[in-house]
Amino acid sequence: MSANQPHPPREELFAYRDGELKADHRVVVEAHVLGCHACRELIDEVSRMEAELGAGAPAPKEAYFERLTERVMTKVLAADTAPAVERRRPEGEAAAETEWEEKRRLKPKLPWFALASTASAGAAVIVVVVLLVREGAVWREGRFGVGAGSRRSSGASFKGGIGQGAEEGGGQSRSGQVEIE
Amino acid sequence: MTPPRPDRSAFTDDELVRLVCGGETDAFAEIVRRTRRSAYLLARRITRNHEDADDVVQESYVKAFRALDRFDSGAAIAPWLLTIVARTALSSLRSTKRRAASSLDDPGPDGGASLAERIADTGSDPEAVERAFGRLSEEHRVILAMRVDGDLSYASIAEALGIPIGTVMSRLARARESLVEQMGKFRKVL
Numbered sequence: 001m002s003a004n005q006p007h008p009p010r011e012e013l014f015a016y017r018d019g020e021l022k023a024d025h026r027v028v029v030e031a032h033v034l035g036c037h038a039c040r041e042l043i044d045e046v047s048r049m050e051a052e053l054g055a056g057a058p059a060p061k062e063a064y065f066e067r068l069t070e071r072v073m074t075k076v077l078a079a080d081t082a083p084a085v086e087r088r089r090p091e092g093e094a095a096a097e098t099e100w101e102e103k104r105r106l107k108p109k110l111p112w113f114a115l116a117s118t119a120s121a122g123a124a125v126i127v128v129v130v131l132l133v134r135e136g137a138v139w140r141e142g143r144f145g146v147g148a149g150s151r152r153s154s155g156a157s158f159k160g161g162i163g164q165g166a167e168e169g170g171g172q173s174r175s176g177q178v179e180i181e
Numbered sequence: 182m183t184p185p186r187p188d189r190s191a192f193t194d195d196e197l198v199r200l201v202c203g204g205e206t207d208a209f210a211e212i213v214r215r216t217r218r219s220a221y222l223l224a225r226r227i228t229r230n231h232e233d234a235d236d237v238v239q240e241s242y243v244k245a246f247r248a249l250d251r252f253d254s255g256a257a258i259a260p261w262l263l264t265i266v267a268r269t270a271l272s273s274l275r276s277t278k279r280r281a282a283s284s285l286d287d288p289g290p291d292g293g294a295s296l297a298e299r300i301a302d303t304g305s306d307p308e309a310v311e312r313a314f315g316r317l318s319e320e321h322r323v324i325l326a327m328r329v330d331g332d333l334s335y336a337s338i339a340e341a342l343g344i345p346i347g348t349v350m351s352r353l354a355r356a357r358e359s360l361v362e363q364m365g366k367f368r369k370v371l
Contacts, residue, residue: 011350014357018328020335020350046357049364050329052310057222057330060231065221068235069213072242076209 007039008032017043186210194258202250209246216259219331220266226326227270229315237273241266263331264341271323271342313363321356328353 007013008029015021016029033039189197189211200208220241225234245262252261314322327333327341338353339346 009354010358011354014354015335015350018335042361045361049310049313049357049360050325053314053325053329053360056308056311057226059218059222065214065217068217068221068238069210072213072239073207073210075239075243076246077206 007036010042013039013043014046017046190214194256195254198249198252198254198258201246209242209249212245212258212262213242216262219259219263222330223263223266223326224270226330227267227323228274233273233277234270237266237270240273241269244269260331260333260337263327263333264337267323267327267331267333267338267341274319274323310360310364313360316363317356317359320352321359324349324352325356325360 008016012021012025012029013033016026016033021029033043186207189200189208192200192208192211194212194215197208197212201212217238220238221234224237224241225231228234228237241262245265248265252258314325317325324338324342327338331337333341335346335349335353339349342349344352
């Protein structure tokens with residue numbers, strides 16, 4: 001871009017003036033501005049206006065700023081505006097607590113009703129297991145009685161399988177075994 | 182009566198921040214001292230009102246104090262603080278709706294320098310620019326104030342306003358063009 005080329009966009013021209021352009025781009029815009037009277041005029045005009053704007057700001061006298069500082073310090077020193085507490089405690093203590101809090105915060109939490117449901121389901125499973133065990137015992141007792149008879153016909157191997165049943169139906173069992181053997 | 186604070190004018194920003202965060206809260210007064218003028222001028226320019234500017238500055242320093250442990254060490258404290266001031270001033274501007282521009286001859290407490298004194302001091306006509314500035318839209322006034330009074334970088338302005346840097350560039354350019362245009366009208370009247 002040179003003085004004879006089209007003017008750079010205004011935002012780039014002002015960014016150049018503000019020192020906000022990156023080096024490679026700045027060189028290009030600068031090359032144009034150095035040879036372009038209109039762009040230099042615009043930049044100068046803006047600089048002049050902003051200087052006047054800054055100069056025209058109605059700034060209070062120093063005494064006001066001293067009072068302002070005291071008011072700020074009074075607020076800042078108030079207990080309820082204490083700065084970050086972690087920075088005042090020993091670093092290790094603060095860090096450990098922060099880490100613990102972080103872990104606690106990140107740990108997945110179950111809602112109370114989910115916990116209650118889980119507990120109920122667990123209790124139900126226990127009840128069912130107990131019932132099944134008891135049923136199983138009853139079934140085994142009854143089954144053994146029936147089985148003793150049927151085994152004779154089926155020849156299923158209950159040999160030494162259930163002591164109690166074997167004891168109770170010993171004669172028959174023995175006869176069954178004999179049959180199988 | 183509070184005892185005089187130790188002179189910490191030779192401390193760097195970083196050292197002051199470390200002192201405050203280490204519990205020496207008094208060191209914050211030096212941070213205030215270094216930035217209070219810019220903070221006030223920026224707040225005043227955005228709110229266009231001394232009382233609001235005063236409130237904004239105090240509130241901003243309290244916010245800055247609370248957030249000091251998040252200050253990026255190694256950076257200059259003024260842009261960080263002025264970003265807080267700009268945000269607080271904008272918030273105040275939007276909530277109070279008190280946007281009546283105050284006259285240049287109403288410089289707040291202690292009188293300040295009179296308009297005549299300021300013209301004599303600077304050799305310029307600040308009233309003309311101030312009037313032209315007053316005719317700009319709120320959006321343009323705010324961004325110009327952040328640049329002129331706060332001397333904030335484009336990145337700091339973008340952060341404070343929550344807009345991309347490209348938008349800062351274009352909005353600032355439009356604001357300056359409007360100011361030039363307003364000044365042109367003013368000069369034609371003269």
